[in-house]
Amino acid sequence: MLTLAQRIYLVKCYGIGNVSYKYAINVFNKKYPVLHVSIPALINLLKKFNATGDVKDEKRKLKKYDEDDAATLVVLDSRILKANRYKAFKPTILHTLEDGGDARRLEFCLVLSEKILKEPLFCKYLIFSDKLTVTTNGVVCSQNNRMWATENPHAKIYSRSLRYKKVNVWCGVYYGKIVGPYFRKAT
Template identity: 90%
Template sequence: MLTLAQRIYLVKCYGIGNVSYKYTISVFNKKYPVVHVSIPALINLLKKFNATGDVKDEKRKLKKYDEDDAATLVVLDSVHQNRKHLLENGLYKAFKPTILHTLEDGGDARRLEFCLVLSEKILKKPLFCKYLIFSDESIVTTNGVVCSQNNRMWATENPHAKIYSRSLRYKKVNVWCGVCYDMLDNFLLLSFDDVPLQIRNRIIYPQDGFPGHSTVTVQDLLNKKFSR
């Protein structure tokens, strides 16, 4: 495809002396030896210039449909009513997206390092995981978080669609859950008051990047309850 400058130069070469098409192309090739221009392409370019006074390609105009067209309304209504039926007949299946946290730089490397360290400790002490508190929390917000149960992606294969959520300041409620030593409870400190001291002294409470774990009051409380 010729550039705008090349098209203008072609028209100039032909219009200066009203020469033949072959001579025009030969003059053009001296300046642009790599670009190939055929005689039909030159003729079409000259016709366009004589008709419009411009060498640019015309933008294609999309066909406008009349909203009052009865045939158009019938087709659109049919597609809307039978959308699920049409998708299923086309071998499409419904897949729901997975909502993930946006990882920071170096997050993958830190996760891999944690897996290697944990695997090494398990080899040395098979019961090491018994004394780990596996905990996680979820934040219930009022900003219209996407519900993956109500979202489906229609496709022939699973697109593995993901929706990355943003951390914004909205009204929210924190829900926490912890698992340790074959026990599940939602009151961490109260439940561990009944745990034998020999087990409690071995308990390890890993902390992630949750903001509530980094406050001074929380750290002081955890240091009093756990030995490490």
């Protein structure tokens, strides 16, 4: 980083007789042997001087924060939290398992295993899919939810039941083609 006096001297070295960039840098480096200025640095300094008539760096404009802007407040909050060594942790959502669920899951695994043994190409006819559930009771989406703490709280959000108003969005892939999306009122 050059001082203001060094910048002025460098511009004068170039400006005397409109010499080449290399000559101006050689003259400058003889006076300041510790500093080695590159040609791009000289070009940038001359562009700044021609545009503004000054060799000083422009003062950085600070962003004005609008107090009503919610996004700005979120950014400021996260900066303050990070400055105080808080970290964002993702909570784990746990659902209650209903009676008889273990038996149904085990039965599904056994039936699927039998079908694969009987017909090895059975998996080719399966539909691979994903579902998104949008709820109306305030259950959070763990993808977007973070808890700030200095240490991992190993937070768990317990959902009392899977029985509440919700909408399911389903989409699948079958033989390399997209199936859906389908919107369905969940029960």
